[in-house]
Amino acid sequence: MKFGYYILNTYVPELDGDSTAVYTHWLEQFDAAESLGFDSLWVTEHHFRNFGGMMPSPSVILAAAAQRTKRMRLGAAVSIIPMHNPLRIAEEFAMVDQLSGGRLNFGAGRGMHPMEYTVFGYDWSNAQKRLPEALDIVTRAWSGGEFEWQGEHYRFPKLRVYPQPRQKPHPPIILGGETDYTLRRVVEYCDGWFPRPGRGYEIKEQLARLHRMAEEKGRDPKTLSTSVFRAPPDKATLREYDEAGIDRAVLEIPDESRDEILRVLDRYAPLLA
Numbered sequence: 001m002k003f004g005y006y007i008l009n010t011y012v013p014e015l016d017g018d019s020t021a022v023y024t025h026w027l028e029q030f031d032a033a034e035s036l037g038f039d040s041l042w043v044t045e046h047h048f049r050n051f052g053g054m055m056p057s058p059s060v061i062l063a064a065a066a067q068r069t070k071r072m073r074l075g076a077a078v079s080i081i082p083m084h085n086p087l088r089i090a091e092e093f094a095m096v097d098q099l100s101g102g103r104l105n106f107g108a109g110r111g112m113h114p115m116e117y118t119v120f121g122y123d124w125s126n127a128q129k130r131l132p133e134a135l136d137i138v139t140r141a142w143s144g145g146e147f148e149w150q151g152e153h154y155r156f157p158k159l160r161v162y163p164q165p166r167q168k169p170h171p172p173i174i175l176g177g178e179t180d181y182t183l184r185r186v187v188e189y190c191d192g193w194f195p196r197p198g199r200g201y202e203i204k205e206q207l208a209r210l211h212r213m214a215e216e217k218g219r220d221p222k223t224l225s226t227s228v229f230r231a232p233p234d235k236a237t238l239r240e241y242d243e244a245g246i247d248r249a250v251l252e253i254p255d256e257s258r259d260e261i262l263r264v265l266d267r268y269a270p271l272l273a
Contacts, residue, residue, distance in 0.1 A: 004040035042075035059092040066100035078109035086134040090141035102166035142170035192225035
C-alpha cells in the first residue's frame with residue numbers, strides 16, 4: 001500500500017498575513033515529504049476562511065509542487081468542478097500534468113459549502129446533477145480532438161482544449177464520497193474512489209460493495225483504485241487497509257505551526273516502511 005499526505009490548509013498560525021512565508025513553508029513541506037518517501041501529496045479546494053474555507057485554487061498549488069518535486073504524485077482532493085466551468089478545469093489541470101511530467105491524480109467532487117457556490121455565482125441546488133456531465137466534459141476535453149457539447153447543463157460550440165495532459169488517455173480521475181450514488185458514478189466515470197473513514201461504515205464492506213457494482217456494470221474492479229482520505233495514522237488500521245486491498249492511505253497534516261508540521265511528517269515516516 002502506498003502513502004500520501006494531505007495538506008489541511010493554507011493557514012500557518014505564526015505566518016498569518018505573510019503570503020511569501022506561507023508559500024516558502026509549502027515548498028519546505030514538499031521537500032520534506034518527498035525525501036521521507038511519501039508517494040503523493042494532496043490538496044483540496046475550499047474558499048473564504050469565514051465560510052470554513054481552507055485551500056483555494058488547488059491547480060495553482062499543485063503547479064508549484066510540480067516544479068519543486070520530482071517523484072511524488074500530485075493530487076487534487078478534490079476540485080469542486082460544478083463550481084467552475086469544466087473546460088477551464090480541464091485546461092488548468094492538463095497544464096499541471098504537463099508541468100509535473102505526468103504525475104497528476106485528478107480528484108473531483110461537489111463540495112459541501114453552498115455559500116461558496118453563491119459567492120461565485122453558481123447554483124448549489126443542482127450541483128450534484130451537474131457533476132457527472134462536468135466529468136464527461138473534462139474527459140472529452142482530454143481526448144485531444146475537437147468536440148461540441150449540447151447537454152442539460154452545459155453548451156458550447158466545437159472546440160479543442162489545449163494543452164492536453166501528458167498521461168494517456170488522461171490523468172486518473174477519482175471521486176470522493178460513500179453513498180450508492182457516488183459509487184455508481186465512480187464505476188461509470190472514474191478511475192478510482194476516495195472514501196473517508198469513520199462515517200458510519202466499514203471500509204472493507206464498502207470496498208466489496210464498490211466491486212460488486214463494477215461487476216454488475218461489466219467493469220473489472222481491478223481498474224478502480226481506492227485511496228482512503230484522512231486515513232488514521234494507526235499501524236493496525238493501516239495493516240487492515242493493506243490486507244483489504246486498499247491502494248493508498250492519505251494521512252492528514254494538522255493545521256499547526258511550521259515546525260510542528262515538519263515534526264508530524266517525521267512521525268509518520270515509520271508508517272511508510
